[in-house]
Amino acid sequence: MNEKPPLKASHLSRLRNWLSLSGAVLVVAALFAFMLLFAVDLFAVHANPYMGILAYVVTPMFLFAGLGLVLLGYILETCQVRKALAGVQTPFILHVNLSRRRDRRLLTAFVIGSFGFIFLTALGSYQTYHLTETNSFCGATCHVPMEPQYNAYQHSAHAQVACVACHVGPGAGNYIRTKVSGVRQLYRTVLGNFDRPVRLHNVNQRPAEETCQSCHWSEKHIGNVHRKFKRFLADETNSPFTVQMVLKVGGSDPVHGVVEGIHSHMNVSNKIEFIALDPERQQIPWVRVTDADGKVTEYRSEDFKDDISKHPIRAMDCMDCHNRPAHKFLSPNAAVDQAMAMGRIAPSIPWAKAKVVEALVQPYSTRAEANEKIAAFLHAEYPDDPRVDALIKEVLVIYENNFYPEMKADWRAYPDHIGHKETNGCFRCHAGNLFNEDRGKTIKGSDCNACHLITAQGAGAELEKVNLKGHDFFHLDSEYLEPNCAECHNGQNME
Template structure:
């Protein structure tokens, strides 16, 4: 009875349920947070419960306490006024705080202490909840199926230690609010299964790269050039090594008046019109000169009228128009096999290893499990049938190759989301997609005949090349194709042979072929 008297109007079912919920939620928040700190386990659903579900449960419980008390007090006061209930004293319209009353004093002290504890717990949960929503765990793993391709690609990229929000949101409250509003739409799409498969790119209204990328990548400190070795292996019995040694003209300090090289583009004000959302078809480019004059380049294949140019959106070129997949990078089976040979994760002495693996990876599979089963079965079966001695002597190497090929599939093919390595075009280079040749095609001209050149040496110089059709020790200064294709080397874009169309996601049951000489 003493407890009931002390509790006063809060002694009712609704308020008691609220108190139990609040106390339980507080205990769970403390317990789960302590578990996370002690064990170091960073699980997305653990975070959702600790920083969203339980704090919500706590607040809901706290709201129920005054609701229940107010309901009881209102009912009693109404009964007294109507003469249905007689009390020693009148119930006033508003509550009185009389600290001389021992019961009310104890209730007041309890309320102050409980409020302090609850405020501290909710405040800490809110701070940790904010941090959790900024984490890659939240961005990439909460909506597991939807974000699995992009999260997997991020995890294996050069930016794997950079949080999603540093590029997709950046600093400042305004962009944080925009991101959370956008996140609500995404949450609805996931909850009601209305999201597209694959997810559409590029992201509309993405924050300009100058406000995100350049916090780490400092244009004023760019190197003028960079030597790069490209390792390839032929799809023949010997998996013959090939190597291309190039000097890439990056261009130092693109913002200087004498800038040149690839990064010249971000030092100038360059705008363009794209006919498609993926920005693969660019019929118009305009460059603003130092004196403010505009130099317009029009594609001779797809001319636009003055009215169409005036009405069209002219995008200001920035880093992401070339580096459009700086983090979410998928590699073709060809590239993956080359990397595995170079790193010795797959034994290059296994005959036709590259050709066999690439062919198996590019088959159509409905599920990842089906792909894994085929890889596990067909690679050993190939060697057992065609190279029984190799199968016997190099069984361990074949098994290791099987595991690596399965790993290649898991990083670059996602049947549930209809995503594979060439679903999203990568504009860097020009091997599998038009890339640089979207503008540097020799067909974009000014009215006076000035052309956006297709000359390879604008961007890179050949320092050397190793290939089975090049005599050992020969000094190579021009690119030599593995197969003599004559003038087509300069007339045809690389991507026209080396990749199937990437404008649309491949239809179910059809995987784009990976053509390579």
């Protein structure tokens, strides 16, 4: 059976070469991996945003590479046939002759090799799928754009909760949207054209209230919690100033008490809706409450004259107060207070509070520049203090955990709505600036004792005067209390 193959080889037979055959194996492996990934994803608990990249980008790439090889083999073979027809040389067409031992061995090796390859591909794609489920993939692989959120997350109460548990909404619609946005994120990361700071464009990646409620039972919000804020003034002695309070976090469920605490917003029977004029929901000019009896009350600010049908109306949920449960960026003022309260920055270093805050807030464009300039600044401020190196080390840790100059991410980019001191937070609605139709009354809960009772404050002997009915807040000079706190307290040093 050693006769020459017919010169006018058929088109199909031109595919009989090692290159085309290997390409075909690759094509089969890619199809196999695709089906497997598709099936795994279909039965997975959470939709995985990066699954789209694997199934619809990476696997097809292998598929096309395989098809390419098949075609390349075909073209090379065609050239050979042409040359042969022109009599330049004899074409080589792969002939497998099963009666020949060598051919049998080669074929067996090829078949086993191909199956092995397909198996490994399947295994590999499954493993890759698992990798994309992990937090380190979401946070660390995509290092530059996700670094601020990932770092902050690792220091949060939710460091053990998977990114996908909060960020991938339920339902088939979200499933598809998540896939599409996963592909877009990859594309933007590769091109480096992502937003700085990063934003959630896809509203479905915003955690839904149901997500939080899967762990935090709304009916359970009862009673008060005790909170202590240890602050330090920006004076020479870094004078301590502590505020101790009970925060009225109850109110969600009439069965467990009166519906009037902070979580009364979450009462199943009343509903609070609002309009926000900006994506960070900082400006809220209109609010509507529907109470348990179905009575509707609208509140609006005096200068908001728009027809409300022109704006999307949002029902208030956990994220309108807890917008930083996993990614909190401390202001320089708060971060330095925290470090001092914990003794990591010695309050005995003169002017430390003011100087460190000043060093942190300068406009640096890279982390390296910040590290260098912060160190130089503090060295110049404390040339003879032996504690300066320890101080610098601590300040750089604060900077590293709360400032991301390359991503323009810090407390200004991501304001925290939970309180009212450094951002308007609760005072977006509770500052007494929203009125109902007849301008008669404003939203309930806008006096200083509605949300908390200040039980003690100040320093030294002053701080020991506990009053469980609540002190009036004494604020260095009480006259300060008029404009909203955040108009002066901007997280930095105040003039």
